[in-house]
Amino acid sequence: MLFSDFCKILDKIEKTTKRLEKTDYFVELIDFIKNSGKPENLKQVSQITIGRVFAEFENKEIGIGPNLLLEAVKTTGIPEKDLKSKIKETGDIGTAVENLSSNIKQVSLFSQALTLEEVYSTLKKLSEIEGNSSQKKKTRIISNLLILADPVESRYISRLILEDMRIGMNIPTILASFSNYFNVNKESIEKIYAVTNDIGLLGEKLISGSDIENDPELKLKVFRPIKPMLAQLTPSIEDAMIETKMPQFETKYDGARVQVHKSNGNVKIYSRRLENITNSVPELVEEIKKLDIDNIILEGECVAMDLDSGKPRPFQDILRRFRRKYNIDKMAEKIALRIYFFDVLYYSRGLIDTPLKTRREILEKLFGTNNWDSELEKIKKEIFSNKMLFSSFKLNSDDPNLVKEFFNWSLSIGHEGIMIKNPDAPYTPGSRVKTMYKVKPTLENLDVVVTRAKIGMGKRKDWYGSYELSVKDNDSNLHVIGNVGSGLTEDDLEKLTKIVNEIKIEDLGEEVILEPKIVLEVTYEEIQTSEKYEMGYALRFPRVVQIREDKSINDINTLDDVKKIYEIERNRK
Structure with missing residues (x-):
């Protein structure tokens, strides 16, 4: 399968905000794969669509941060100044690379188009590169991939490298597409996914005609961990x-x-x-x-x-x-x-x-x-x-x-x-x-993800001292619920500043926009209604309890959790 064909459908998915239309476009993608004679491509497609090249249970990442990606992009011929300006304008490295792709070094007219398999296998290999010269090797591989890509492909390759496709697709939407196309009960598919944590394997089994209810590979297995209830x-x-x-x-x-x-x-x-x-x-x-x-x-x-x-x-x-x-x-x-x-x-x-x-x-x-x-x-x-x-x-x-x-x-x-x-x-x-x-005897602490960081003042001037906090909705969209600076020790600030510098995707001067990777556990005096934030709620006097290195964005609290806590506290008053 040509990667460009895949990207055309990703572009359609990105341009609609309607869940049902996204589902229909992914069904269209399944049908394209089915008729292409390469059903095995559904495994890669299912994973890439949600920004992964590894199954969730594997707990592996590509391991490339924004800074290394920027270095690789610069080696393609895109001027650094133009790149940073375009990222600031668009808020997205992928779109910036696409818009500036005319600056990328030209390759031979006879070079072959990128295939899905080539992109997938290349990015999996990136995670395996270690050693003293690993950064140079990774930079070269990414650069070569971008040089071979057309503008739209470069957008999605850049995003996939950061494992953030920004197209509004998630596991439930893909499962709904599987259910529609293969005419399988949605609850059955959701249950099977829950015990495999492998959307690619499930797609592969469905398109091959497997009896998924009785397939031993789709049953709960020792050494394949599942998400907790x-x-x-x-x-x-x-x-x-x-x-x-x-x-x-x-x-x-x-x-x-x-x-x-x-x-x-x-x-x-x-x-x-x-x-x-x-x-x-x-x-x-x-x-x-x-x-x-x-x-x-x-x-x-x-x-x-x-x-x-x-x-x-x-x-x-x-x-x-x-x-x-x-x-x-x-x-x-x-x-x-x-x-x-x-x-x-x-x-x-x-x-x-x-x-x-x-x-x-x-x-x-x-x-x-x-x-x-x-x-x-x-x-x-x-x-x-x-x-x-x-x-x-x-x-x-x-x-x-x-x-x-x-x-x-x-x-x-x-x-x-x-x-x-x-x-x-x-x-x-x-x-x-x-x-x-x-x-619990007190207000439930919240696990939130940091989406922005701001340089501190006074004693904190050498660190990022204030952090924007977000929770997620049922579609995994993030919603700001407040900012926090209290509760952090100097050691915490030093650690967080180091991480921020590795995952910042846009520099706004004293403030930076981040990949949503830092999870904080916060306490607060109360949750109050607020017109300041789109979600309609805000934390009053939030304070950091601890940095939750054991949690990811998948584990943070939801908008529904916030509403529930608000209602519980309101009824107690």
């Missing part, structure tokens, strides 16, 4: 109890979500971003290897513990462990980790369609019970033990007063609150469900 906010324990009837309550731990996979004695541990953190937590790996279980996927919360107080250490200590690449054993001596398991998703077969109560029974056979109402003395002893693997603390009750006791006890041992779960519910990967709720 997410909880809803709830105004009160009583409200959640009404929603879930006879619920299961668990401590909401102050830690980091992990997924543990084990098969044939091999163990891998993944973060909530599906990042493989196995090498950073060797003591946990060894403990899991000792267990007489295999062919299993477990989910839990990894907590950094202060064994003297029996309380969790600061969340940043977990990140220090997860990010550590050297002297890991010394760090393990300083920061003890444990996992509280609360779910089993696979045990020789997929379990996500079975009720939580059944999954919990399996979990307790493996790790024992931790029933708060009947085993509290045992739990108190284990909190101070060197034991690393536990089942989560649990309560089954319809007594609101007992539940409040459990809630307060969970807070007293340093954790965040409680989870409220429907015991009859299945596990729905990657979705915020109405069968699981979280209750």
Whole structure:
């Protein structure tokens, strides 16, 4: 398939703001591929359309920032001054390169047109280049690709390199297109995607005529991590109890979500971003290897513990462990980790369609019970033990007063609150469900992405000291909700400034526009209505709690979350 043919349809998709039209254009693209005699192209097309060359579960990126892309573009013959001016004018490197493409060095009239396969394989190779001269090699490869490209191709190649296609396409829209073209139930396709995290594989199977409901490659598999199921906010324990009837309550731990996979004695541990953190937590790996279980996927919360107080250490200590690449054993001596398991998703077969109560029974056979109402003395002893693997603390009750006791006890041992779960519910990967709720004593902190940064004043004049914060809507469009500067230490400012310089895509003088890659957890006094921002809401007195290096733009809060918190707080007043 010629890359130019692909780009023509991408251009159509970009020019419409209507979701149904975008869906129809992608259906047109599927039909073009089907009739071209190269059905395998749907795999590459599906991934590229959302700005990826790797499947989501692989947790790999091309790894090229705006600065390196700019260097590569300059070597094609486009003057740096013109390039920066055009980026400032258009707000997009891809459009700037397209508009200035007449400056790109000409190649032989007999050179072959770029193919989809060529662009796809070239960009995958970029991620593999390492070593002292890696930057030069990457610059040369990108430059050669742009020299061979026509103007529209150069727009999309530049954007794909930064993994941001800017055409308003996302996974749900592609899944809707699959459903329409292949006449398959949309819910079935969404469910299959949720257990594969591989839109390319799903497209490849559909176009080849596979029975996707029964294809073993499209089932939940060990060592192919899935996105976690997410909880809803709830105004009160009583409200959640009404929603879930006879619920299961668990401590909401102050830690980091992990997924543990084990098969044939091999163990891998993944973060909530599906990042493989196995090498950073060797003591946990060894403990899991000792267990007489295999062919299993477990989910839990990894907590950094202060064994003297029996309380969790600061969340940043977990990140220090997860990010550590050297002297890991010394760090393990300083920061003890444990996992509280609360779910089993696979045990020789997929379990996500079975009720939580059944999954919990399996979990307790493996790790024992931790029933708060009947085993509290045992739990108190284990909190101070060197034991690393536990089942989560649990309560089954319809007594609101007992539940409040459990809630307060969970807070007293340093954790965040409680989870409220429907015991009859299945596990729905990657979705915020109405069968699981979280209750915390204070306003829910928000995870937001930084979209702009501004140079600081006074003591902060050498750093970017103020950051524009955004949340996303259901179509993954970003909406500004405020600016923050408080809560950041000098170390934080230094770290953020370094990252900003690597991911800035437009320089406006004292302010820069960024790729949406920095995630901050912020607290605030309240959410208020505001005409200042398009979304209609703003954070009052936001303050940074921490830089969330364990999260990506996929994990940030949504506009719906903001509305929900606003309504909850308004009803409390």
